[in-house]
Amino acid sequence: MSDLENFRTEMRAWLEENCPNEMRDGDITAENQCWGGRQWEFQSEAQKLWFERALSKGYTVPTWPKEYGGAGLSADEAKILDEERKAINARKPLSNFGISMLGPALLAFGTHEQKEQHLTAIARGEIRWCQGYSEPGAGSDLASLKMKCEDEGDHWLINGQKIWTSNADISDWIFCLVRTDFDAPKHKGITFILMDMASEGISVKPIVLISGHSPFCETFFENVKIPKSYGENNASVVGEVNRGWDVAKNLLVHERGMLGTMSPLRGTSGPESLGKFAVEEIGLDESGRLDDPALRQNIAQAELDNWAYNLTVERLTDEANAGNGLGAKSSMLKYVASELTKRGTELRMDIEGTTAATIGEDGIEYGSLANNWLYNRAYSILGGTTEVQFNIISKRVLGLPSQ
Incomplete structure (x- = not known):
């Protein structure tokens, strides 16, 4: 028997032993998934148990390195884990934009310190992230965004608005694209920055759609001061200043891949x-x-x-x-x-x-x-x-x- 066949046998046995029956209903919706975050409350003991068991093995983010809360699985191993999970109709133990979008971008562009702080918190379900990309005048033409980010020495000063910010009203942090150079070509003067939603000057207004409900919000930034760094080598900016479009493109691939x-x-x-x-x-x-x-x-x-x-x-x-x-x-x-x-x-x-x-x-x-x-x-x-x-x-x- 090959190593992957052995791994499949082990995963099948582990899932059978550790995934509660209540988490095997196959009824996976936005309302019953485990999202994590500061405001998160488990909906049942079974959901909490399933999350904790998966977390102990690194299976909330199975392909991430162990040092950042993952299991260090290869792509083939992660595929087997996912196949065996789906075979018993089990829900994912944890879902959020930190896992599907920000995480891959940080793995590609982040410093060790950025990964250590943010990836570990994502893997443990401690922080829920939202995405600050679209603006009222910059949707499909995202590179025309105008949210202003000024260098004030020891901090960034941010003013502007984002729209269609999914779950901004219940998220803890936001990853944003901001304009740091208005004289550069539109793809060149953009920076990718991380912000705590509790920062003074950030306000959120939910948007109600024709369906009567939606996760979308308008997010406003008025003289928001964001520190240059959250610690040594742990900048609030991911990648290089004015080179945020490189990070954005990487993340968009993961977003569309997730939706796809x-x-x-x-x-x-x-x-x-x-x-x-x-x-x-x-x-x-x-x-x-x-x-x-x-x-x-x-x-x-x-x-x-x-x-x-x-x-x-x-x-x-x-x-x-x-x-x-x-x-x-x-x-x-x-x-x-x-x-x-x-x-x-x-x-x-x-x-x-x-x-x-x-x-x-x-x-x-x-x-x-x-x-x-x-x-x-x-x-x-x-x-x-x-x-x-x-x-x-x-x-x-x-x-x-x-x-």
């Missing part, structure tokens, strides 16, 4: 449950097939597309693990995942018909099908619009000319 490798048709909106749900709602015809040929075809097509998508994710993941990197291909995954996610809730709306659009006295119920259907429309905008992804794919993946 989600399970768009899994769970309540997935093809695994769509067929059964449709039969229960609509019934079968005389030949034992779903008694709606058009809907039957649409569900079958969704299953085929989801199957092809999952195979593509696996192939690109293997390529990345082999050292080829994901790069611009993350835009392909992000686009397809967005479309499949929207299609999943649209199909369920088709199955339920007018009853799916029920609105109560307090509006659309949060977490309901109608709420999810409305919210999922945003997937073709958040993380980079579909049009932006098409431009990236055409130029950097297909090699098509700009004109």
Whole structure:
């Protein structure tokens, strides 16, 4: 038996012994995941137990070095751990932007001291991060951002606004792109900086969407003083001043890769449950097939597309693990995942018909099908619009000319 086969056997046994049954429901939503942070309270003893057991092994961030709270697993080992976790429908023990976005950027650009402070806190679920990228006048054209960051000797002075800042109202720290040189070309005068959300002068205003709820916020910075350093060799700036776009590009790849490798048709909106749900709602015809040929075809097509998508994710993941990197291909995954996610809730709306659009006295119920259907429309905008992804794919993946 190979080393990886032995590792799979060990992981299967460890998961079986240590993951509580309550954490194996496969019902993974934004509401029931463990996010961590200063304000975090575990939703159950089972969730707390699962987190603590995974943390003790470094499995909250399995590929990170052990010195920063990880398990030091290879890419192949981490893939096996993830496969075995999914095989029993177990939730992730910890999820947040610190793991999926900031962490990889710090591993690539951070000093040892920055990694020691921030990565360790992320791995232990002690700090929840949000992302300060988009501004009212800088969304898809992110490099045109104007949030001002001035050098005041022993600190940075920051003024401006960010928008669509997911979970800013419940996050502890924010990683931000700021303008430190207004005379430089727009991609050159940007700096990547880390800030405590408790800093004086930072205020947050939630944004309510048509779904009746959203994680998005407006974040305002008024004369915010951020120290140059949080300790020796532990600067608040990641990478070089005025070279933050290098860090930003690295992080955007991970963000789009994260959005692209989600399970768009899994769970309540997935093809695994769509067929059964449709039969229960609509019934079968005389030949034992779903008694709606058009809907039957649409569900079958969704299953085929989801199957092809999952195979593509696996192939690109293997390529990345082999050292080829994901790069611009993350835009392909992000686009397809967005479309499949929207299609999943649209199909369920088709199955339920007018009853799916029920609105109560307090509006659309949060977490309901109608709420999810409305919210999922945003997937073709958040993380980079579909049009932006098409431009990236055409130029950097297909090699098509700009004109």
